[in-house]
Structures are given as C-alpha cells and as structure tokens.
Amino acid sequence: MTNENALLSLQSVGVKHEKRVLLNNIDLHIMPKEIVTIIGPNGAGKSTLLRVALGLMNADSGRIVRKKGLRIGYMPQRMTLNPLLPLTVERFLGMAVTGKKRGESHDIESALARTGVAHLQKHSMQNLSGGETQRVLLSRALLAKPKLLALDEPAQGVDITGQTELYELITQLRDELSCAVLMVSHDLHWVMAKTDTVICLNQHVCCHGHPEKVSNDPAYLQLFGRRHAEAIALYHHDHDHRHTVHGDIECDHHHD
Known part of the structure; x- marks a missing residue:
C-alpha cells in the first residue's frame, strides 16, 4: 500500500539476474526529511536496491512510485x-x-x-x-537541488576522521535542504547514532525500523553477531557527546 506522503515507495519489488535472486519482495517508503540507511553483508543487494529505487536499474516485479517532480541527487559508490x-x-x-x-x-x-x-x-x-x-x-x-539525496557508501576510501566529518555534513545537509536521505553504509556506529530508519537487507528485508529496535532484532543479531550488537548498545549508552563538522568533541552538558 502506497503512503501518500512518501517521496519514494517500493512495493513487493524483486530483481533477478539469470537464475539468481538479487532482491525479493522489497517494501520501502522514504518520507520527507527522513534519513534511511540500508545495511547488510556483502552481496546482500544494497547497491542494487538503491539503483532500482532511483530508476537506474529495472525491477523484474513489483511497483515503484516516486512523488511527481521529485528531484534526486545521486552519489554513486565509485566513479572511474x-x-x-x-x-x-x-x-x-x-x-x-x-x-x-x-x-x-x-x-x-x-x-x-x-x-x-x-x-x-x-x-x-x-x-x-x-x-x-x-x-x-x-x-x-x-x-x-534534491529533495532526496541518494548516497551509495559515501565514506568509501575516506580515513576515519574524514568519515566522521562527512557523515556529520550529510546530517547538516538534510537539515539545511529539508531533504530526505537514502543511503547505503557499512559504518554501523554512525548508522545507529544518526539514522531515523534502518533497513537490514539480505536479498529481502530482514528487519527495519528505529536503530535501537533493529539492533535487538534476532535477524540483525544473526547477520552481525551479538558481540557487535552489544558494542552498538554500549555506544548508544555512553555517547554523551557529539562531533562537530571538524571532528572536535562537544559534551552534552544535560547528561548529569
């Protein structure tokens, strides 16, 4: 069912290559000003899902609805x-x-x-x-001048300090432009700290929702392991500061 307010909706979308299933029965809604991040293991179909959502690749089944006049800014994983x-x-x-x-x-x-x-x-x-x-x-x-920023591994090939700055910049751009962000990322710490909705993908949507909900989902634990999930939970609990665009740390003084 289509959400009338969604910028972009995928309904029961499937993609096959020869006999291999790349995406199976994908449902996805991107709402205005929302940051949605797709995570999953290598070969899970993350970049394929992004390209299909943007119309850069055809789906074999299902329906894709984009809001009329939607302006999309796309940042590919790599450009040679x-x-x-x-x-x-x-x-x-x-x-x-x-x-x-x-x-x-x-x-x-x-x-x-x-x-x-x-x-x-x-x-x-x-x-x-x-x-x-x-x-x-x-x-x-x-x-x-996008209302939807689509980013495929935006911090690929960037050092740790640069990754922090780049992800902070993306959040700032969302606020400045009042745009939504659909992103593929491997940086699970940033995903869990800054994303509104997480899509955990492994050819199909294993789980989705708010980061804290997803990090406790059995499907997430099966893909990424309990030790990693506990580290993410600890990060959430202890994250009483934030990083500036230059990577400096500012304490949140309301945590007493």
Whole structure:
C-alpha cells in the first residue's frame, strides 16, 4: 500500500539476474526529511536496491512510485575517470549542470562551498584525495537541488576522521535542504547514532525500523553477531557527546 506522503515507495519489488535472486519482495517508503540507511553483508543487494529505487536499474516485479517532480541527487559508490583526460573539478561538475551558463558557475561554486571544498574548483580531479573526491561527488549530487539525496557508501576510501566529518555534513545537509536521505553504509556506529530508519537487507528485508529496535532484532543479531550488537548498545549508552563538522568533541552538558 502506497503512503501518500512518501517521496519514494517500493512495493513487493524483486530483481533477478539469470537464475539468481538479487532482491525479493522489497517494501520501502522514504518520507520527507527522513534519513534511511540500508545495511547488510556483502552481496546482500544494497547497491542494487538503491539503483532500482532511483530508476537506474529495472525491477523484474513489483511497483515503484516516486512523488511527481521529485528531484534526486545521486552519489554513486565509485566513479572511474580516465587518468589521461585532463578534467578540473569545475569542468567535471559542469557536465552535470543544465541551464544558463551564468547560473551554472554560481551553482557549482555554491555546491562546492556547501561541502567545504570551494578551494578545489580549479584543481584536477585526478589529483584529489579520497576524502576530497567524495566531497566533490557529494557536491555533484547537490547540483540537482534534491529533495532526496541518494548516497551509495559515501565514506568509501575516506580515513576515519574524514568519515566522521562527512557523515556529520550529510546530517547538516538534510537539515539545511529539508531533504530526505537514502543511503547505503557499512559504518554501523554512525548508522545507529544518526539514522531515523534502518533497513537490514539480505536479498529481502530482514528487519527495519528505529536503530535501537533493529539492533535487538534476532535477524540483525544473526547477520552481525551479538558481540557487535552489544558494542552498538554500549555506544548508544555512553555517547554523551557529539562531533562537530571538524571532528572536535562537544559534551552534552544535560547528561548529569
């Protein structure tokens, strides 16, 4: 059944490749301003689910409903560029922009500034670090002025400090843009601390809901193990501080 307020709904969606089932009977609803994170083991179909939801890949069964006029900003898991092709950050982002040329330059500058890498505008894409590349890809997703940000492993190839900063930035962007976020992530600590809804996937939806509910679900424990679940629970209990966008720690003084 479709939720009329949902930005995106999947109903009984299935995907097969030859005789192998990639996704089976998937139901999913993305609500405005919600952060939904898909987790699961390798080969669970997480990236496939994201691509099918966005219309980048066809489903073999089921129904997908996107809100009329929904603007989606997509950040793929990886993007391979020809190392021999001279390509600046500005030119790379310009390839993703449509509209008047004067507006394009302003949009690119604004998107790069929003992700903290405005200084990289004239730099070569091939010379960026892992963290810089991910921020540029996130800037590219912002050019769509999205109401839904779709992110496939956004912190891939980024060091620990950079991961914290990037995930904090994603949360800030959700608040700034009043957009929803649909994300694939392996960083379970961040997922459990910041996500509104967790989808635990292993070809089918094993469990879903609020992070604390999911972390106690037998299906989650079977996939990730009780020791990991207990570590997540401890993290929840002891997390009496928060991280700034620069990775600094600020104490929550209301915990006495």
